Every structure is written in structure tokens, then in C-alpha cells.
Amino acid sequence: MGIWGRRVFAALFCVFLLRGTGLRAVETLPLKREKVPEVVRTNFDLAHPHAKRVRWGVWEGIYYARTGWGAGKVFSFFQSNGEWICTRWQVEEGQIPLRSYQFLQAEYPACTVVVCHYEEDRWNGRHYYVLLEEKGVADSRREICFDLTGEKVDFPQEGIRFGEIVN
Numbered sequence: 001m002g003i004w005g006r007r008v009f010a011a012l013f014c015v016f017l018l019r020g021t022g023l024r025a026v027e028t029l030p031l032k033r034e035k036v037p038e039v040v041r042t043n044f045d046l047a048h049p050h051a052k053r054v055r056w057g058v059w060e061g062i063y064y065a066r067t068g069w070g071a072g073k074v075f076s077f078f079q080s081n082g083e084w085i086c087t088r089w090q091v092e093e094g095q096i097p098l099r100s101y102q103f104l105q106a107e108y109p110a111c112t113v114v115v116c117h118y119e120e121d122r123w124n125g126r127h128y129y130v131l132l133e134e135k136g137v138a139d140s141r142r143e144i145c146f147d148l149t150g151e152k153v154d155f156p157q158e159g160i161r162f163g164e165i166v167n
Contacts, residue, residue, distance in 0.1 A: 031056040036063055039082030047076065047084065075117075086121030088129065096128045099150025110134050114141065124155045 040063045051067045064077045073090040093113045111132040134140035
């Protein structure tokens with residue numbers, strides 16, 4: 001199977017996998033750099049001049065760039081006019097503040113952590129983002145944010161949540 005055959009197979013696999021999780025698979029194949037608005041690419045390059053192996057995608061009209069692999073993933077989100085929305089650094093569960101970790105253990109013992117991010121965004125500044133899922137319960141995902149001291153915070157709805165983009 002050639003490279004395009006593997007990509008199509010992987011894309012179809014992701015669509016079927018995500019269908020059962022309640023997540024929306026909007027852009028399953030990589031978006032070519034040339035299809036990303038120039039102002040978005042320029043602003044990304046200015047913010048991340050040393051980024052390598054950048055993969056682009058689009059989700060509900062929001063462009064995102066993913067760099068890094070495994071636990072070192074970084075996502076940067078931009079509007080089509082190039083305006084920066086947020087940047088997320090994927091972190092391990094043990095890298096969030098101890099106070100946050102203890103809160104999750106006490107308040108959500110039946111949940112598992114799907115993904116943790118350290119975030120910087122234009123609405124809410126710097127914080128940690130955790131996506132939880134209740135074990136064995138479909139459509140049970142919930143998003144929780146913590147400030148840098150580990151205190152749970154509730155952000156107003158004007159911020160854009162990206163729980164659907166976890167890989």
C-alpha cells in the first residue's frame with residue numbers, strides 16, 4: 001500500500017473511531033501549507049520560528065498548526081485573518097499542579113484523563129486544561145481548567161474550546 005493509500009486508510013479509521021466518541025472529525029487529512037492563508041502562516045512562523053514538521057488543519061473555520069509528537073505536541077490556533085487565538089502544549093497528567101491533580105482525584109474519581117494541556121490564550125491567559133472522560137460512559141467528556149496555582153477556574157463562554165482536537 002502506497003503512502004496515499006495509508007493516509008486514506010488512516011483517515012477513514014479516524015472517522016470511524018471518532019464517530020463513537022462523540023468527537024467531530026472535521027479535517028481528517030493534513031491540510032497542505034499552501035491552503036492555509038498566508039497571514040496565518042506568517043503569524044505562526046513569527047511565533048514559532050524554530051518549529052519543524054508542522055502539520056496544518058482546520059476545525060470549524062479555525063486554522064491550527066500541530067508540531068511535535070507524542071507527549072510533546074504543541075497546537076497553535078488562529079482565525080482565518082491571522083489573529084492568534086491560543087497555543088496549547090500537551091503535558092502529562094503528572095505535570096499539572098499538585099492541587100489540580102488532587103482536585104481531580106477527589107471530585108472525579110470515576111473519570112480518566114484524556115488529555116492535559118498547558119495553555120496560553122487571548123481571553124483567559126495562562127492556565128491548564130484537562131479533558132476528562134467517565135470510564136465506560138459514552139458522551140461523558142468534560143473540560144476543566146485550572147490556574148497556575150492549581151485552583152479550578154470557570155471561564156466565560158467567549159473563549160473557544162478545542163476539546164475535539166486532542167491528537
